[in-house]
Structure formats: structure tokens, C-alpha cells
Amino acid sequence: MSVYQESEQQTIASLYRQHHSWLFRWLRGKVESTESAADISHDIFVTLLAREEQLLLEEPRAFLTTLAKRSVANHWRRQYVEKAYLEAISDIPEDLHPSEEEQAIIIESIVAINQRLQGLPLDVKRAFLHAQLDGMKQQEIAEKLSVSVSTVKRYLSRAAAQCYFAISVK
Known part of the structure; x- marks a missing residue:
């Protein structure tokens, strides 16, 4: 020491x-x-x-x-x-x-x-959780959240990046 x-x-x-x-x-x-x-x-x-x-x-x-x-x-x-x-x-x-x-x-x-x-908009969290926990496809998430599939893709990328960088920093 x-x-x-x-x-x-x-x-x-x-x-x-x-x-x-x-x-x-x-x-x-x-x-x-x-x-x-x-x-x-x-x-x-x-x-x-x-x-x-x-x-x-x-x-x-x-x-x-x-x-x-x-x-x-x-x-x-x-x-x-x-x-x-x-x-x-x-x-x-x-x-x-x-x-x-x-x-x-x-x-x-x-x-x-x-x-x-934490800190992500609610729809981004919802999209991520629907994909990860509910096993929903991007199209299903888009319909559920009333957004486009490309928006869902952006949401999922943002949430995944947030998780990745939170893990890699620690």
C-alpha cells in the first residue's frame, strides 16, 4: 500500500x-x-x-x-x-x-x-424496455409509441449507447 x-x-x-x-x-x-x-x-x-x-x-x-x-x-x-x-x-x-x-x-x-x-426521455426508455423486456419488434414499438420505425431505431441506439457508456465508464 x-x-x-x-x-x-x-x-x-x-x-x-x-x-x-x-x-x-x-x-x-x-x-x-x-x-x-x-x-x-x-x-x-x-x-x-x-x-x-x-x-x-x-x-x-x-x-x-x-x-x-x-x-x-x-x-x-x-x-x-x-x-x-x-x-x-x-x-x-x-x-x-x-x-x-x-x-x-x-x-x-x-x-x-x-x-x-436515467436522464433519457420517457419514449426512449419505453422503446428500449419494450425491445429488451417485451421482445417487441421495431415496427410494433413504433405503433405502440405512435412514432416512425426510424425514430424507434434512433431511440434504441440512444438507449444502447447510454447503457454502453455507463458500463464502460465504471
């Missing part, structure tokens, strides 16, 4: 000691359970440890609040996706339900796709 990495870990350890309790209390007021607050708090500090750029913090609580707000938004987004998924499979006979592990993987995949498609 380099001197830089050791110094950075010490900075994060100090940040943790000085602000973890405050961050946990702040999160506890924003989410439904102590366990969720603890998980989010933990994830924030793990993310900081995994960063490659140096932390230069003049206002550590403002920085942690920004990270926490993003994490809480992601938490609620995941809760929404999980609830919608569980409602969707509730119509399927229980003996055909995916295992809990498979469900967790499916939910994480949906959340990741949703995150990668």
Missing part, C-alpha cells in the same frame, strides 16, 4: 470517527428503519474507501449530506422497484417464483438498468 493510500484511509477513518454518528442519525430520520440507515451509512464509507481521487474536504458534513441524499434517493428507488417487482410476480403461482437469490439478482439488474437509462 502506498503512502498516499495509507494517508487517504486515515483521512476516511478520521471522517468516520468524527461524523458517522451524526450521519447515521441524519439517515435514520430519512429512511424507514435503523437497519437501512446503518446499511446506507456503511455503503457511503465503503464507497469513499474505493475512490481513487483524493478527498479534500473543507465541509465534511456538507459532503456527507450530499452523498447521503443520493444514497437515500437510490434506496427509495430500489424500494419502489422491489415493490413493483413483487407485485408483478404475485400473480404467478408461488411454486414458479424465482428463488430469493434470483429475485435479488433480478431486482439489482432492474435498478442498474433504470440507473443507466
Whole structure:
């Protein structure tokens, strides 16, 4: 481990000691359970440890609040996706339900796709999801969205590029 990495870990350890309790209390007021607050708090500090750029913090609580707000938004987004998924499979006979592990993987995949498609116009997202999840052909998507096939092609290219570049950057 380099001197830089050791110094950075010490900075994060100090940040943790000085602000973890405050961050946990702040999160506890924003989410439904102590366990969720603890998980989010933990994830924030793990993310900081995994960063490659140096932390230069003049206002550590403002920085942690920004990270926490993003994490809480992601938490609620995941809760929404999980609830919608569980409602969707509730119509399927229980003996055909995916295992809990498979469900967790499916939910994480949906959340990741949703995150990668963020910022795209609704019709672009719909076209992509119809093609990928519903297996619809471009002509069917065009009819469903009341647009031309060439527009659907542009939508699909845009969504695919967004997913590709989101994956390649990480």
C-alpha cells in the first residue's frame, strides 16, 4: 500500500470517527428503519474507501449530506422497484417464483438498468424496455409509441449507447 493510500484511509477513518454518528442519525430520520440507515451509512464509507481521487474536504458534513441524499434517493428507488417487482410476480403461482437469490439478482439488474437509462426521455426508455423486456419488434414499438420505425431505431441506439457508456465508464 502506498503512502498516499495509507494517508487517504486515515483521512476516511478520521471522517468516520468524527461524523458517522451524526450521519447515521441524519439517515435514520430519512429512511424507514435503523437497519437501512446503518446499511446506507456503511455503503457511503465503503464507497469513499474505493475512490481513487483524493478527498479534500473543507465541509465534511456538507459532503456527507450530499452523498447521503443520493444514497437515500437510490434506496427509495430500489424500494419502489422491489415493490413493483413483487407485485408483478404475485400473480404467478408461488411454486414458479424465482428463488430469493434470483429475485435479488433480478431486482439489482432492474435498478442498474433504470440507473443507466436515467436522464433519457420517457419514449426512449419505453422503446428500449419494450425491445429488451417485451421482445417487441421495431415496427410494433413504433405503433405502440405512435412514432416512425426510424425514430424507434434512433431511440434504441440512444438507449444502447447510454447503457454502453455507463458500463464502460465504471
